[in-house]
Amino acid sequence: MSEGTDRDDRGQFDSGIADDDLLRYFTEGRPFHTAGEVADRFDIDRSTAYRRLRQLAEDGRIEKVTLGSRTVVWWYTADADAATAEEDADDPLFAAPSFAVDEPVDDDEIDDVLYGEIEG
Secondary structure: OOOOOOEOOOOOEOOOOOHHHHHHHHHOOOOEEOHHHHHHHHOOOHHHHHHHHHHHHHOOOOEEEEEOOOEEEEEOOHHHHHHHHHHHHHOHHHHOOOOOOOOOOOHHHHHHHHHOOOOO
């Protein structure tokens, strides 16, 4: 594993791994991991993985718990999705009310269901 040579705006080494890639690791499979597992998965140093996970936790995107004297487990929660949803609140697609249809809808009735009955 090798540490990157570029530094971020806080002077920390930048691993070149996007936050979304890290979060996807938690959502595609089991939702909890250690920094060591993240380091192995992304081929980065454990200290770099720990710093990245700590920053995601400070940003409210993941949570952590300390188990025993040396084990920290990080996990992705639905609360993180809620924080992202608040950011998308200005988008009309995300602001639209949700609904459910109890019975199957025929293709020619989809507009009626989505936009209300069309008067002609």
